Amino acid sequence: MTYCIGISLNAGIVLTSDSRTNAGIDNVSTYSKMHVCKSNPDRFLVLLSAGNLATTQGVVQQVTRDVDEAMPLNINSMNYMADAADYVGGILVNQINKYNETTGFMPDATLILGGQIQGRPANLYMIYPQGNHITSSSETPYLQIGESKYGKPVLDRFLDDQTSLEDAAICSLISMDSTMKSNASVGPPIELLTYQNNQFNSAKRRRFAAGDPYLQTIRHEWANQLNNAFHAMPRMESFGANAKSDNLV
Template identity: 70%
Template sequence: MTYCIGISLDAGLVLTSDSRTNAGIDHVSQYSKMHRCATTPDRCLVIMSAGNLATTQGVIQQIRRDVQEGAPRNINTLNYLADVAEYLGDVLVNRIRKHTEQTGFVPDATLMLGGQIRGRNPNLYMIYPQGNYITSSEDTPYLQIGESKYGKPVLDRFLTLETSLEDAAVCSLISMDSTMKSNASVGPPIEMLLYPRDQFNAPIHYKLDAENPYLLAIRHEWANQLNHAFRAMPRLQDHAQPDNSLHSI
């Protein structure tokens, strides 16, 4: 399983991913799911992936090959992020179709594209196995791929377009920790990339292993604050009257 979060803010982007792959309880490995693309100086593009590992690795290899061979359509020749997302969707669909025709197995994968092209705003796109895509919005300034349900509440409660990159980074780590707490197939190292708007060559990348002091501090303090909040909740017997109208049968 996988969990990746992309957050799009007025100040830039925060991208976070785990590194655990699971093909059964006897085969747990670590692979980076965050790929910073080699681009021209007028852009910064990062791809995160979830799903079949062979498919995502094949897509990344094809993207690199198209750049190296000077294909007319590649991540450096397209002038809009939406066009890059459409191109990635086509590469993804072709890769899935090829494997399906050869083996009869459908190796689905989902991609998330985050970045900026000079003269445009930073943005996020989630690209589905069918090749279509969606983007983040003012009301929901984040996207998730993989095991999304456990880490979603904290994102909904605290993120807005005005959130700072630092606060969004903390929020994404809490979201990741909540997911790891509930699903053992999501795990460290945790990768995080902070991209300040218009700073094409200056994204800030972190890689936090399981024993990283900051990651442990986030986990401990969040659990501690949740426990305090729970203990401070109004007690039922102090604020509600019992209803004894339930009849026995």
């Protein structure tokens, strides 16, 4: 299983991914799911991947090869992020179609493309196995792929497009930790990338191993604060002795 998050803010973007893959409980491996695309200095593009590992590796390899061989269509020839998402979506469909007829094989994958092309705003796109895509919005400034349900509530509660890059990064780590707490198939190392608008060569990428002190601190502080908040909730009896109680027996 996989969990990846992309957050689009007025200040830039935040991308977070786990690194665990598994083909059963006795076949667990570690692979990076964050891929910084080889590109010209006027752009910065990153892919997050979920799904079949062979498919996602094939997509990343093709994107890189098209740049290396200066193909007419490559990540550097796109003038808009939406065009780049179309291009990557086409490669994804081709990779999936190679193996769609193979019995017992599930080649599907989903991607998040995040970044900026000079003169255009930074943006995020979630690319589906069919090659089509959606983008984030000011009302919902994040996209998720993989095991999304456990980490969604904290994103809904705390994120909007005005959130700072640092706060969004912390929020994404809490979202990731909540997912790891509930699903053992999502796990470290956790990769975190923050990109400030128009700073094409200065994205900050961090990698947190399982025992990383900061990751442990985030986990413990969040758990403690949730526990404190829970025990601070008012008791039902405090809302009046006249409250009606149905006799169920």
